[in-house]
Amino acid sequence: MGRVAVVTDSNSGITQDEGEKLGIFVLPMPFTIKDEDYFEDINLTQEDFYKLLKDDVDIATSQPSPDSVKRLWDSVLKDYDEIVYIPMSSGLSGSCQTAIMLSDDYDGKVQVVNNQRISVTQRQSCLDALRLASNGSDAAAIKAVLEEVKFESSIYIMLDTLYYLKKGGRITPAAAALGALLRLKPVLQIQGEKLDAFAKARTVSQGKSIMIEAVKSDMEKRFGGIDPNKCGLYMAYTYDREAAEAYREEVLKAFPGFQIHMDPLSLSVSCHIGPGALALACTKKLKF
Amino acid sequence: MSDTINASVLRKMFLAGAKNLEAKKEWINDLNVFPVPDGDTGTNMTMTIMSAAKEVVALGEPVSMGEMAKAISGGSLRGARGNSGVILSQLLRGFTKIMKENDELDVTLMVEACDRAVESAYKAVMKPKEGTILTVAKGICDKAHELHESGCVDITVFIEELIKEGDIVLAKTPELLPVLKQAGVVDSGGQGLMEVLKGAFDAYLGKEIDYTIDAASATPGTSSVAKDYKGEVTDEDIRFGYCTEFIIMLNKPFNIKHEMDFKSFLESIGDSIVVVADDEIVKVHVHTNDPGMAIQRALKYGALSNMKIDNMRLEHQEKLFKESEKAAAGVHDGTGLAEDTKVTIEACGDAAQCSDNAVPAERKPFGFIAVSVGEGLDEIFKSLEVDMIISGGQTMNPSTEDFVNAAAKINADTIFVFPNNKNIIMAANQATFLVEDKKLVVIPTKTIPQGITAIINFVADMSIEENVAHMTEEIALVNTGEVTYAVRDTTIDDKDIKQGDFMGIGDSGILANGKDLAEVVMAMTDEMVDEDSELISIYYGDDVSEDEANEISELISEKYSDCDVELQFGGQPVYYYIMSVE
Numbered sequence: 001m002g003r004v005a006v007v008t009d010s011n012s013g014i015t016q017d018e019g020e021k022l023g024i025f026v027l028p029m030p031f032t033i034k035d036e037d038y039f040e041d042i043n044l045t046q047e048d049f050y051k052l053l054k055d056d057v058d059i060a061t062s063q064p065s066p067d068s069v070k071r072l073w074d075s076v077l078k079d080y081d082e083i084v085y086i087p088m089s090s091g092l093s094g095s096c097q098t099a100i101m102l103s104d105d106y107d108g109k110v111q112v113v114n115n116q117r118i119s120v121t122q123r124q125s126c127l128d129a130l131r132l133a134s135n136g137s138d139a140a141a142i143k144a145v146l147e148e149v150k151f152e153s154s155i156y157i158m159l160d161t162l163y164y165l166k167k168g169g170r171i172t173p174a175a176a177a178l179g180a181l182l183r184l185k186p187v188l189q190i191q192g193e194k195l196d197a198f199a200k201a202r203t204v205s206q207g208k209s210i211m212i213e214a215v216k217s218d219m220e221k222r223f224g225g226i227d228p229n230k231c232g233l234y235m236a237y238t239y240d241r242e243a244a245e246a247y248r249e250e251v252l253k254a255f256p257g258f259q260i261h262m263d264p265l266s267l268s269v270s271c272h273i274g275p276g277a278l279a280l281a282c283t284k285k286l287k288f
Numbered sequence: 289m290s291d292t293i294n295a296s297v298l299r300k301m302f303l304a305g306a307k308n309l310e311a312k313k314e315w316i317n318d319l320n321v322f323p324v325p326d327g328d329t330g331t332n333m334t335m336t337i338m339s340a341a342k343e344v345v346a347l348g349e350p351v352s353m354g355e356m357a358k359a360i361s362g363g364s365l366r367g368a369r370g371n372s373g374v375i376l377s378q379l380l381r382g383f384t385k386i387m388k389e390n391d392e393l394d395v396t397l398m399v400e401a402c403d404r405a406v407e408s409a410y411k412a413v414m415k416p417k418e419g420t421i422l423t424v425a426k427g428i429c430d431k432a433h434e435l436h437e438s439g440c441v442d443i444t445v446f447i448e449e450l451i452k453e454g455d456i457v458l459a460k461t462p463e464l465l466p467v468l469k470q471a472g473v474v475d476s477g478g479q480g481l482m483e484v485l486k487g488a489f490d491a492y493l494g495k496e497i498d499y500t501i502d503a504a505s506a507t508p509g510t511s512s513v514a515k516d517y518k519g520e521v522t523d524e525d526i527r528f529g530y531c532t533e534f535i536i537m538l539n540k541p542f543n544i545k546h547e548m549d550f551k552s553f554l555e556s557i558g559d560s561i562v563v564v565a566d567d568e569i570v571k572v573h574v575h576t577n578d579p580g581m582a583i584q585r586a587l588k589y590g591a592l593s594n595m596k597i598d599n600m601r602l603e604h605q606e607k608l609f610k611e612s613e614k615a616a617a618g619v620h621d622g623t624g625l626a627e628d629t630k631v632t633i634e635a636c637g638d639a640a641q642c643s644d645n646a647v648p649a650e651r652k653p654f655g656f657i658a659v660s661v662g663e664g665l666d667e668i669f670k671s672l673e674v675d676m677i678i679s680g681g682q683t684m685n686p687s688t689e690d691f692v693n694a695a696a697k698i699n700a701d702t703i704f705v706f707p708n709n710k711n712i713i714m715a716a717n718q719a720t721f722l723v724e725d726k727k728l729v730v731i732p733t734k735t736i737p738q739g740i741t742a743i744i745n746f747v748a749d750m751s752i753e754e755n756v757a758h759m760t761e762e763i764a765l766v767n768t769g770e771v772t773y774a775v776r777d778t779t780i781d782d783k784d785i786k787q788g789d790f791m792g793i794g795d796s797g798i799l800a801n802g803k804d805l806a807e808v809v810m811a812m813t814d815e816m817v818d819e820d821s822e823l824i825s826i827y828y829g830d831d832v833s834e835d836e837a838n839e840i841s842e843l844i845s846e847k848y849s850d851c852d853v854e855l856q857f858g859g860q861p862v863y864y865y866i867m868s869v870e
Contacts, residue, residue, distance in 0.1 A: 181667060182825075199748075203870055210747065
């Protein structure tokens with residue numbers, strides 16, 4: 001049995017630095033700004049990005065070029081026998097589809113996981129894959145396990161505004177209908193496929209409590225109970241770290257005994273939801 | 289007299305009771321503790337009992353006790369509106385449980401019926417409060433037991449004693465409820481119940497009943513509402529000098545909304561108001577200092593005829609009193625019960641306004657009914673995907689039947705109902721028992737902003753129970769304030785309020801009052817905002833211009849810079865501003 005490498009893209013929230021420490025290879029997502037190409041965490045920082053976003057500069061996201069994907073795989077395969085590739089959700093981007101196509105040329109050495117995760121839950125999949133690999137699973141087995149539990153995660157995101165979502169066209173009709181007359185804080189849900197409207201709130205505190213209730217309900221009904229041994233709890237945010245830290249305190253009170261991993265949302269997600277968003281996520285923990 | 293009451297006598301008694309209540313309606317309205325110009329106890333109770341009376345009339349004669357019991361119970365249940373109306377309907381319903389099992393009622397059975405009536409009524413109220421119609425009903429019931437135990441079998445004596453006792457208990461209501469005492473009134477619902485009983489007793493005695501005596505003289509002016517209405521009318525009581533009456537020949541439909549608008553206009557310029565409408569004409573009687581204004585307003589609805597204006601101050605007190613009786617009698621002549629109730633029922637139809645007329649073919653899991661008032665608020669509820677909007681939260685409280693009708697037009701398994709007024713919650717609750725093929729869930733929203741917040745916080749993916757819990761939790765965090773004007777002088781919460789003052793009313797009482805609208809709004813807001821407040825929503829009413837509203841909104845934004853301020857057109861009548869802080 002050969003060695004298995006875990007490869008993901010920067011949507012997982014895993015930075016280049018962190019990837020190096022964990023032993024996970026991270027493909028930076030590309031952006032086009034004013035006709036120039038940028039790569040997340042390579043030559044585009046969070047600060048620069050939000051400054052551009054606030055100035056209403058058009059920022060285009062795209063999937064990693066097939067060439068960049070193949071080059072990373074090829075270089076990794078010099079040191080490893082197999083690759084588990086965990087790209088961002090196929091519901092949000094075509095990059096998974098592309099990767100599956102590219103993997104055809106690798107005789108099963110590259111297993112592309114289509115488990116519809118993004119951000120903190122995608123990151124958790126990478127950590128799970130790493131652990132499965134160190135336990136001796138091969139790439140195909142890891143892919144099978146991760147895809148089997150693909151619906152065992154939920155992300156709720158409260159947006160500060162619908163502006164960016166509408167601008168990017170990444171919004172389902174249901175979500176677009178929100179907030180017709182009154183100013184509302186929409187709470188969206190990512191579960192499997194697309195980003196969809198989950199609920200709406202009048203104030204930030206209402207939105208926060210809706211997310212907490214929703215996660216509690218997921219844990220109880222779908223993931224075997226509100227128990228730190230059974231479920232993982234995560235947070236993500238765009239731009240406003242201070243607000244996120246404050247919310248983290250509230251969430252910890254609502255979920256005693258849990259630990260929370262919190263990341264800034266990856267830029268290609270942030271690009272579509274704008275600054276000031278808060279996300280709360282949960283997964284069912286894998287049994288090893 | 290006799291020892292029993294048969295169906296035919298009881299029929300007369302019930303209808304007479306209903307008519308007597310109707311005749312005293314305006315006067316009972318004046319007993320409201322909050323001097324706000326909105327949906328009132330007298331109107332609500334009258335519409336409730338008229339709904340039953342209409343069904344009794346429709347049965348014709350001869351009639352059996354059983355049929356009549358069903359008509360009274362069903363009619364009042366469906367027509368129930370307002371808290372006092374709902375309680376009245378439950379009193380009647382309890383009473384009919386004994387009625388329907390017997391062809392004649394004697395004292396023993398009536399005692400039992402009183403028991404059932406009081407039992408039903410107390411059950412209908414979540415937290416029964418003493419000093420209300422419930423206390424009066426209970427006092428009467430206790431007296432009934434006492435009389436029965438002392439061997440009383442004569443029905444005349446029995447009812448007479450019950451009425452005496454009822455009046456005594458009613459007079460004590462201000463001692464039990466401090467708000468009544470401060471406002472200097474007895475409980476309006478209890479008064480309504482007494483009027484029903486008095487009307488019924490008069491019919492039992494075979495009196496030639498002239499309801500109009502009290503219709504005119506029972507409204508001696510707002511300043512003396514706390515007095516016994518049978519008190520002598522003195523010169524000082526003539527606040528409005530011209531007895532004005534005429535008939536409007538309608539050139540367009542005159543619905544209940546028009547009727548309410550017209551009446552509240554007349555109330556603003558006078559008293560002793562009688563407005564009786566049928567399909568073609570409206571008979572009008574008012575005492576006012578400016579008959580021209582009444583006439584001018586009436587011209588909006590059609591041409592006028594049979595006009596008569598008397599200067600009441602010029603004539604001798606005694607003679608004048610008779611004149612006004614006669615005047616009012618003229619108004620009432622020719623409008624029998626059936627016609628009166630017809631107007632009421634049509635109004636129910638009108639009150640329930642469809643946001644979408646067609647019943648959707650596909651059954652959906654959830655539907656929404658909201659009570660709203662005013663164009664702007666209707667639009668807001670529609671934008672929140674409410675299926676049915678029942679208009680008239682403040683000016684006209686919707687009945688149980690309005691909710692049933694609205695529910696019939698929504699094809700959904702579960703329908704959430706948002707009454708948005710504390711006086712409508714009970715009527716909505718009652719509707720949940722009358723709709724069989726769908727589950728009606730009433731979220732007890734007491735104000736429009738609570739309703740908006742509750743609907744926004746609905747989550748389709750959660751269970752009904754979770755949603756109820758979640759919405760109920762959120763509405764508790766909504767602080768509502770409403771600004772209107774006082775229709776009479778009063779003292780509430782130790783605040784002296786003068787007629788015409790602006791008042792800011794919060795969830796638990798008067799927050800501010802004064803002569804300047806902007807100052808009252810600011811003072812009220814000050815009471816509502818605290819350090820946790822995030823959002824101040826302002827819905828401005830029909831009587832406020834957009835510019836005025838913008839100014840207020842800016843003042844509030846400046847003063848509370850930590851909060852988001854959102855201004856919306858509400859278009860509600862009566863309330864200049866409805867605000868919420870959450």
